[in-house]
Structure formats: C-alpha cells, structure tokens
Amino acid sequence: MEEYLLGEKPTLTRVQVAEQAGMNQTVAEELWRLLGFPQQTDEAVAFTEADVQALRETDALMRLGILSPDSQAALVRTWGRSFARLAEWETTLLANVATAGPDPDPEARLTELAAEVLPRVESLQTYVWRRHLAASTSRMFAVQSVGATKVQLAVCFVDIVGYTSQSKSLDEAELVSWLENFESETTGLVVDHGGRIIKTIGDEVLFVADDIEVAAEIALKMVEKGADEDDFFPAVRAGVAYGEVVNRLGDVYGPTVNIASRLTSVARPGSVLVDAGAYEQLSGRTSDADGDERESDPGSSAFRFRRMRRTSVKGYSRLQSWVLRRG
Structure with a gap:
C-alpha cells in the first residue's frame, strides 16, 4: 500500500534527498517538519525520488520569489494541516468500505480500492483547487481595480x-x-x-x-x-x-x-x-x-x-x- 501511494519503494535517506535536490539539509528538514511529518534519522530509508523532485520544485518557487522567507513557513504549514486532515478522512472512508464485506483479506481489498478510487479523487481535488484559484483571482482583481489595499x-x-x-x-x-x-x-x-x-x-x-x-x-x-x-x-x-x-x-x-x-x-x-x-x-x-x-x-x-x-x-x-x- 505504501509503495503504491508513494509511487515506489523508499530507497533514500534524508541526507541523500537533500544532496540530490541540491538543497541545504537544514532547510529540507524544516520544510518536512512544517508539513507535519515526523523527523527521520540520517540512516532511515524513508524517502523516494518524489521527495527529491518536491524539494527541487520548492527550491524553484523560492528562486522565482513565489515563496519568500516570510511566506514559506506559513504556506507549507497550511499545506500540511489541510492535506493531513483530508488524508485522514479519505483513509477512513476507504477502510470502512474495505472492512465492511466478508473479504478475508481487507488489506488487499484496501489496496484494490485505492488503485481504483484515488486517481479519481486526485483528479477531483485538482479540479476543486483550480476552481477556487479562479474564484480567488477574480476577487483579487476586483479589489485591486478600485485601488483598495x-x-x-x-x-x-x-x-x-x-x-x-x-x-x-x-x-x-x-x-x-x-x-x-x-x-x-x-x-x-x-x-x-x-x-x-x-x-x-x-x-x-x-x-x-x-x-x-x-x-x-x-x-x-x-x-x-x-x-x-x-x-x-x-x-x-x-x-x-x-x-x-x-x-x-x-x-x-x-x-x-x-x-x-x-x-x-x-x-x-x-x-x-x-x-x-x-x-x-x-x-x-x-x-x-x-x-x-x-x-x-x-x-x-x-x-x-x-x-x-x-x-x-x-x-x-x-x-x-x-x-x-x-x-
């Protein structure tokens, strides 16, 4: 289940992730903490190439000025809290369905459900996010057009x-x-x-x-x-x-x-x-x-x-x- 959700089996330590992403390890660890994840030791093999790519994209946003030092912590913390709550709720829904029937292997059933359901959920979450972005952008320009601060x-x-x-x-x-x-x-x-x-x-x-x-x-x-x-x-x-x-x-x-x-x-x-x-x-x-x-x-x-x-x-x-x- 973990391998399916993360895209592959974890093969990297936090030190290797920071090195491959070209990011200072202290900064990488702080971002990980702000997202709400438990700290890992230097020897723990708990990361994948997706974690490297996430750090690279974060670094790119910082270089573009999108994530300033002032906004970085608040934005990442907001992401962590929001997605943690959403993940808990979605996991509970899947687990309830997986354990409701007479299936002798609910863990296997949960993995099957995840493979079928999560891509659709992911697509819908992106749709809802983009819709809210469109609405928020419209409100922002409406405010700026009248010169309000x-x-x-x-x-x-x-x-x-x-x-x-x-x-x-x-x-x-x-x-x-x-x-x-x-x-x-x-x-x-x-x-x-x-x-x-x-x-x-x-x-x-x-x-x-x-x-x-x-x-x-x-x-x-x-x-x-x-x-x-x-x-x-x-x-x-x-x-x-x-x-x-x-x-x-x-x-x-x-x-x-x-x-x-x-x-x-x-x-x-x-x-x-x-x-x-x-x-x-x-x-x-x-x-x-x-x-x-x-x-x-x-x-x-x-x-x-x-x-x-x-x-x-x-x-x-x-x-x-x-x-x-x-x-």
Whole structure:
C-alpha cells in the first residue's frame, strides 16, 4: 500500500534527498517538519525520488520569489494541516468500505480500492483547487481595480450552543454524524446565498460575505434552523461584524474578525449580534461613542435591531452590539 501511494519503494535517506535536490539539509528538514511529518534519522530509508523532485520544485518557487522567507513557513504549514486532515478522512472512508464485506483479506481489498478510487479523487481535488484559484483571482482583481489595499467584508462566526454537554451524551459515531450534518448544512446555506466558508473549528464555523445583508440573512437562517425542534440542525448563536479584513492564505485576519468572534462568545443562544459596522450598513444609521445616533443612508427594512449594553470582552473594554432580528 505504501509503495503504491508513494509511487515506489523508499530507497533514500534524508541526507541523500537533500544532496540530490541540491538543497541545504537544514532547510529540507524544516520544510518536512512544517508539513507535519515526523523527523527521520540520517540512516532511515524513508524517502523516494518524489521527495527529491518536491524539494527541487520548492527550491524553484523560492528562486522565482513565489515563496519568500516570510511566506514559506506559513504556506507549507497550511499545506500540511489541510492535506493531513483530508488524508485522514479519505483513509477512513476507504477502510470502512474495505472492512465492511466478508473479504478475508481487507488489506488487499484496501489496496484494490485505492488503485481504483484515488486517481479519481486526485483528479477531483485538482479540479476543486483550480476552481477556487479562479474564484480567488477574480476577487483579487476586483479589489485591486478600485485601488483598495484591504478588503471590506462581512465576517460571521456561528457557534453550536451547548456543544460540550451534547457531545457527552453521544457516542463517537453519533457525534461525527452530528458534526458532519452541521458542517454540511452550514456550508450549503453559506454557498447558496453567496458567502464563502473560511473554516470550521469543531463546533464553530467562520464565513465571510462581500454583502453585509447576505451575511445577516445567512446568520438568521442558521439561528432559525437551530430553533426548529424538528430540524436535526443544532441550536446556534452568531456574531457578525463588518469592516476591513486582511486575506492571507485563505484565512482572514484583523479587528473585524476578532470582534465577530467576541460577539459570538457573548451572544445568547438562538440570537445574532452585530457590531457597529454591520449595524450602520444594515440600518443606515451611525452611532457615536455616547450612543447618539443619526441617519445617513436609508437602511434595509428587512431587519430590526435592539441595542445592547456595552460589554467588556478580551481586547475590547466597551464593545457595542445590537441584537439582529427580521424586520
């Protein structure tokens, strides 16, 4: 199985790989570590020609300036984490199929399945990656065309209410099914309404949208699904913020992201909290430090708001928020 997946039987040590690739061994070992693989000894025969070629291509990207010293570690670490999670999930799927039947040799069956399935999976992964590259490139040029240095986005965190207590009452299979349903439903809602999933973190999902009304609608729909006792979707709460966001390696950073996270942590079950930026965009009203408001542009009548008392949270001593409801 290992020989099939790696393309050949391992015949090289890490010293030989670095020498054949013409790369400093310390740099090669650091890249290997960032990918999330265990360190090997100098004598361990654990590598193939594919590892040599990977180092050569990495070196070429560094020479072209694509992988700068600042971005190299972060990008390689992101690759390692993403593919490690994907590999664990795909291996589990194959193993479940291989061991489900009466086959007396499940290891042989697993190898047969891999030979038949993995080339198709690899092709689909490349397709999905290229599609996301195309979408990301379009967004990047759209931003640059108006001369912006940072992107204005609506950012939303959605958190499962009572996750800890609920997870204790479920066995492993039930918990996995419950979380997979949560991820599937949230992804469907976000994508169908024009938002983008950034990441799921166990019992929490982070998504963004170019339009604040889209983010508000998605958050409200999730809360409504969670309140429906006939729906398998769990009860949730959400925090929405609007403002400048830094995009980096597919993730989002900045005060707007932090505020959305803090709002989620203080939101009551079944509620959506929005920050001042989201409130101003949705209501057409601005609020100053004293709480006085004035109307600027007419906001959407699709929503109504209830001003909350200022809250002290990590990083923000007097965070102002509003409960978002349908108009």
